[in-house]
Amino acid sequence: MNMVQALNSALDVKLEDDPDILTFGEDVGYFGGVFRVTDKLQEKYGLTRCFDTPISEGGIVATAIGMGAYGLRPVVEIQFADYILPAFDQLVSEAARLRYRSNGEFWAPITVRVPYGGGIFGGQTHSQSPEALFAHVVGLKSVIPSNPYDAKGLLISAIEDDDPVIFFEPKRLYNGLFEGRPDDPVKPWKDHPLADVPEDVYRIPLGKARMVREGADVTVLAYGTMVHVALSAIEECGIDAELIDLRSIVPLDIDAIVESVQRTGRCVIAHEASRYGGFGGELSALVQERCFHHLRAPIERVAGWDTPYPHAFEWDYFPGPQRVIDAMQRTQEV
Amino acid sequence: MATSRETAANKRSSSKSGPARRTSGGAKKAATPDQGQSDLIRKPPEIAKFTTEEDSQAYRDMLLIRRFEEKAGQLYGRGLIGGFCHLYIGQEAVVTGVQMVLKEGDQVITAYRDHGHMLATGMDPKGVMAELTGRRGGYSKGKGGSMHMFSRDKHFYGGHGIVGAQVSLGTGLAFANRYRGNDNLCCTYFGDGAANQGQVYESFNMASLWDLPVIYIIENNQYAMGTSVTRSSAETHFNQRGVSFRIPGMEVDGMDVRAVKAAAEEAAEFVRGGNGPIILEMKTYRYRGHSMSDPAKYRSKEEVDKMKDREHDPIERVKARLIDGGMSEEDVKAIDKEIRGVINEAAEFAQNDPEPDPSELWTDIYAEDGSEAA
Ligand SMILES: Cc1ncc(C[n+]2csc(CCOP(=O)(O)OP(=O)(O)O)c2C)c(N)n1
Ligand SMILES: [Mg+2]
Numbered sequence: 001m002n003m004v005q006a007l008n009s010a011l012d013v014k015l016e017d018d019p020d021i022l023t024f025g026e027d028v029g030y031f032g033g034v035f036r037v038t039d040k041l042q043e044k045y046g047l048t049r050c051f052d053t054p055i056s057e058g059g060i061v062a063t064a065i066g067m068g069a070y071g072l073r074p075v076v077e078i079q080f081a082d083y084i085l086p087a088f089d090q091l092v093s094e095a096a097r098l099r100y101r102s103n104g105e106f107w108a109p110i111t112v113r114v115p116y117g118g119g120i121f122g123g124q125t126h127s128q129s130p131e132a133l134f135a136h137v138v139g140l141k142s143v144i145p146s147n148p149y150d151a152k153g154l155l156i157s158a159i160e161d162d163d164p165v166i167f168f169e170p171k172r173l174y175n176g177l178f179e180g181r182p183d184d185p186v187k188p189w190k191d192h193p194l195a196d197v198p199e200d201v202y203r204i205p206l207g208k209a210r211m212v213r214e215g216a217d218v219t220v221l222a223y224g225t226m227v228h229v230a231l232s233a234i235e236e237c238g239i240d241a242e243l244i245d246l247r248s249i250v251p252l253d254i255d256a257i258v259e260s261v262q263r264t265g266r267c268v269i270a271h272e273a274s275r276y277g278g279f280g281g282e283l284s285a286l287v288q289e290r291c292f293h294h295l296r297a298p299i300e301r302v303a304g305w306d307t308p309y310p311h312a313f314e315w316d317y318f319p320g321p322q323r324v325i326d327a328m329q330r331t332q333e334v
Numbered sequence: 335m336a337t338s339r340e341t342a343a344n345k346r347s348s349s350k351s352g353p354a355r356r357t358s359g360g361a362k363k364a365a366t367p368d369q370g371q372s373d374l375i376r377k378p379p380e381i382a383k384f385t386t387e388e389d390s391q392a393y394r395d396m397l398l399i400r401r402f403e404e405k406a407g408q409l410y411g412r413g414l415i416g417g418f419c420h421l422y423i424g425q426e427a428v429v430t431g432v433q434m435v436l437k438e439g440d441q442v443i444t445a446y447r448d449h450g451h452m453l454a455t456g457m458d459p460k461g462v463m464a465e466l467t468g469r470r471g472g473y474s475k476g477k478g479g480s481m482h483m484f485s486r487d488k489h490f491y492g493g494h495g496i497v498g499a500q501v502s503l504g505t506g507l508a509f510a511n512r513y514r515g516n517d518n519l520c521c522t523y524f525g526d527g528a529a530n531q532g533q534v535y536e537s538f539n540m541a542s543l544w545d546l547p548v549i550y551i552i553e554n555n556q557y558a559m560g561t562s563v564t565r566s567s568a569e570t571h572f573n574q575r576g577v578s579f580r581i582p583g584m585e586v587d588g589m590d591v592r593a594v595k596a597a598a599e600e601a602a603e604f605v606r607g608g609n610g611p612i613i614l615e616m617k618t619y620r621y622r623g624h625s626m627s628d629p630a631k632y633r634s635k636e637e638v639d640k641m642k643d644r645e646h647d648p649i650e651r652v653k654a655r656l657i658d659g660g661m662s663e664e665d666v667k668a669i670d671k672e673i674r675g676v677i678n679e680a681a682e683f684a685q686n687d688p689e690p691d692p693s694e695l696w697t698d699i700y701a702e703d704g705s706e707a708a
Contacts, residue, residue: 031560031632054566055497055529055558083496086531121417123479125495236654311417311479312468312697 001197002189003174006148007037007113010155011075011203015045018073021159022049025060025077025113030109034079035115035174044139061087061112061127065095065164069107075159081116081168082125088133095164096139109162111155115171117225117272118304118318119178129224129273129304134166135249143206143248144168146227147194150247161206170224178225179232180320184193208253215242218266218331221257221283226270226319233324234300241268241328249279257283258290265296266331268326275303297334300327374582375574379596388657392434392591393652394669396426399450402459406449406480410626414685415466417481418495423449424621424641427648428553429454431594432521432614435602439516443491443504445552446481446524447620451523457704459676464686471687475694483707491515498531500524501550505537508548508611519547519605527558529572538579538611543611547611549601551577552613553588555620561631573615581611588616589641589648619646 001009014021023038025239029052032039041050053060057078064074078084084091091112101106118127134142143158143165145151151169158165172178177187189195212231217239222230223246234241242260246253267287269280280301287299302319310317384392403421404525410419422429425447433454436442444451452462457473465472465478473483481495491507511518528534529552541548552572556563563570573583584601587593594616601612618620619641623630630638644650656666 027560030565034559052561052565055527056530056532058532085496086498086533121479123417123495124387124482126418173464200650232641306698307695308477310477310695311465311474312415312472312690313692316695 001148001152001195002155003145003148003151003169004036006152006197007155007169008039008041009197009199010152010159011041012044013199014075014159015025015034015041015049017201020071021073021075022067023075023077024051026053026054026055027076028052030186033077033170035196037113037169038077038082057083057086058090061110062090062094062114062188064110065090065098065108067162068110073109073111073159075111075113077113079115080122080171081114081130082128084112085136086112087112091134091140091164091166092137096137099163100139107162108171109120111161111165111167113155113167113169115174116168117170117172118122118309118314119180119182119225121311121314122309124308127309129168129271131166131168131249131271132273132277132279132282135200137200137256139164140250141165141206141248142168142250144170144223145247146170146173146224146245147192148189148197149194150204150245153196153202154206154247156201157203157206165206166251169225172225172311173228179230180225180229180318181232182315204247206248207253208245209253209256210245211256212243212245213241215240216264217241218268218328219244219257219260219264220268220270220324220328221246222270223249226272228325229319229321230270233321233328236321237325239328239332252286253282254286254290257287261287261291262294265294267291267295267300268300268327269329270302270319270332272304272319274306275301276306280304297331300331302327346608349633354383369542373576374580376582376584378584378586378593379600381590381592382596384592384595384655385672386656386661388434389652389656390660390661390669392427392430393649393656394673395433395454395592396649396652397670397673398459398676399426399430399453402449402453402463402680405677405681406463407622407626409463409467409681409684415480416468417479418446419466419626420447420624421622421626422447422620424648425553425555427591427594427619428551428588428616428618429523431591431596432549432551436521436594437518439489439518441489441491441504441507441511441518441520442523443500443507443520444493445497445500445525445528446495447525448481448493452485452488452490452493455485455490455547457483457485457488457490459680460683463680464687467684467687468689469684470690471683476690477694477698498524498528498533501528501531501534502537504550505541505546505548506686507582508541508546509544512544512549516551517606518576519549519602521549521551523551523553526552526554526572527560527561527566528564529575530566534575535579538576538581540579541611542579545608547605547608548600548611549605550581550611550613552615553618554615555618557590557620557624557633559628560630560696562632571615573613574613576613580612583613583615585615585617588618589646589651591648591652
């Protein structure tokens with residue numbers, strides 16, 4: 001399965017499994033989603049369990065929270081991560097705080113699916129990676145799969161989770177692998193081992209990172225699209241790097257990170273989002289706090305530039321493999 | 335806020351009077367029980383006849399948009415334009431008819447289906463096309479793309495990719511007109527889909543409360559991406575969306591440029607008269623998919639073909655009138671040829687203009703460009 005099919009399969013098996021689960025969003029029902037993630041689900045589960053909403057992100061998320069407080073498990077789609085901001089207030093002020101504020105009487109077991117990221121010529125309003133905004137909000141979880149197998153297993157865990165989960169889907173990976181090399185032909189998922197996705201229910205726990213590649217010289221931390229960019233960079237430059245796919249940034253598998261960096265003594269952090277105030281800053285602080293005596297070089301961050309996402313300079317902005325290679329090399333020079 | 339509101343409101347009440355003028359100040363405006371809603375749902379005015387000059391102007395203006403969009407579609411197909419590109423084909427009469435009644439200084443703001451609006455305000459087709467191809471000579475130096483272009487000179491305030499956002503911005507522009515005490519209005523365009531965003535209603539309330547000179551033009555092309563109006567809207571008569579804010583609305587045949595112009599004329603007079611906002615629901619249709627990547631499988635070919643036929647197509651209708659009115663086929667062809675020339679020139683420019691310098695990535699982020707690549 002490609003990533004779209006894997007996500008569709010996760011929704012399908014959970015809708016089948018639990019009548020309290022429902023899914024909705026803009027173009028989600030009749031049309032099956034602009035990226036086809038909810039394809040055929042309305043046909044199969046009917047209009048009350050898979051449906052279209054008006055273009056009202058605030059309302060979509062807010063009604064989901066209300067449904068969730070009463071025991072339903074809504075899975076909503078925000079068509080692009082860039083459109084989630086009208087719903088930000090509801091996520092921050094209501095979803096994230098409901099449990100704490102109600103003394104544990106109520107909570108919001110909702111999942112918000114959001115295609116994010118660049119590399120699709122989307123420009124300013126269709127390319128952003130806003131995960132740091134959500135990671136900063138106590139009470140929300142943020143999950144970011146990088147391949148079809150993880151996408152299904154993580155989405156099922158997110159849906160079953162009793163806390164609000166923002167589920168970031170790297171849209172550049174939906175239909176094929178992308179290594180940050182825009183001139184390469186599209187690589188379909190089908191030849192990839194992680195495209196072998198079981199039809200049934202399975203779970204990948206939130207907060208458990210994946211070791212992508214073991215290595216001794218430097219630890220590279222990445223998630224989403226950047227996992228593949230980093231892997232390709234490692235293969236190209238020949239540095240014996242260890243690559244960890246974080247899979248979720250809240251909760252974070254800090255043990256896996258610490259164990260690795262203490263061994264390699266070097267760390268590169270890669271994300272698409274702009275650098276200043278990005279999640280790389282938090283990762284860097286954590287590594288420094290826990291691995292200070294093991295570090296043999298400054299921690300490096302590879303990120304989008306601190307500019308809006310431009311229309312004309314997609315490949316200058318996107319942190320491609322060369323930027324990852326440069327950062328890994330800098331850690332080796334010390 | 336309160337102070338400036340009062341100042342603006344007072345200015346207006348002492349300097350203007352209009353036929354159905356409301357007194358400013360929230361409380362006085364409330365409907366009395368017998369006032370009902372009947373005054374709010376208005377019949378569109380009679381369609382005025384166009385002079386030959388008006389018809390030929392409308393023909394040119396609409397054809398310019400159509401040919402521009404067709405060319406953009408071709409360049410997109412050849413990979414010269416990337417990313418998102420939303421064509422306005424089919425809806426040309428709306429912006430053309432409205433523009434005919436605007437005066438210098440009136441602002442225009444819209445969403446991402448914006449090429450037509452830019453051309454109608456008189457922006458240069460070269461600069462628009464070059465923005466699509468991401469070149470230096472584009473209106474945003476290639477950094478904005480199809481959805482994000484602006485022109486201070488033509489009072490065009492964008493080009494907005496976030497659905498509904500421009501509705502509130504347009505309301506603020508109208509406030510600024512009022513505050514300055516000028517006689518300008520703001521044309522705020524949005525779609526049937528955008529009409530469901532919460533901020534639209536926040537804006538309606540403010541605009542009506544403060545009697546702001548704004549025309550809300552809802553381009554109801556019956557679809558928001560793949561979702562038809564009936565699947566997303568509890569009230570599908572968008573001209574009635576302002577009723578609970580005491581904003582009058584008209585439903586207008588958006589495929590007939592004369593009907594659009596007549597309605598816009600009445601609306602402009604109303605808002606310039608200090609009566610607060612008005613809503614024009616333009617019934618229209620987009621012929622192409624939502625964007626270049628949309629095969630539009632959610633509607634039938636028959637439905638689309640019916641709207642495109644000679645009787646409905648806004649451009650064919652004007653052309654037929656021109657010919658009936660005595661314009662020769664040759665003269666019509668001469669206009670077509672001239673427009674094609676303008677568009678070809680724009681396309682040439684957009685392909686040959688150099689790409690912007692990568693240092694441009696770092697400009698126009700803050701008032702002072704001090705940042706640099708880290
Ligand atoms: C806040 C936000 N939500 C969703 C979208 C995605 N989106 C872009 S256009 C569109 C449909 C809008 O339809 P309508 O307002 O009717 O305008 P039309 O495309 O028909 O001109 C949607 C859902 C967006 N750009 N911004
Ligand atoms: Mg529409």
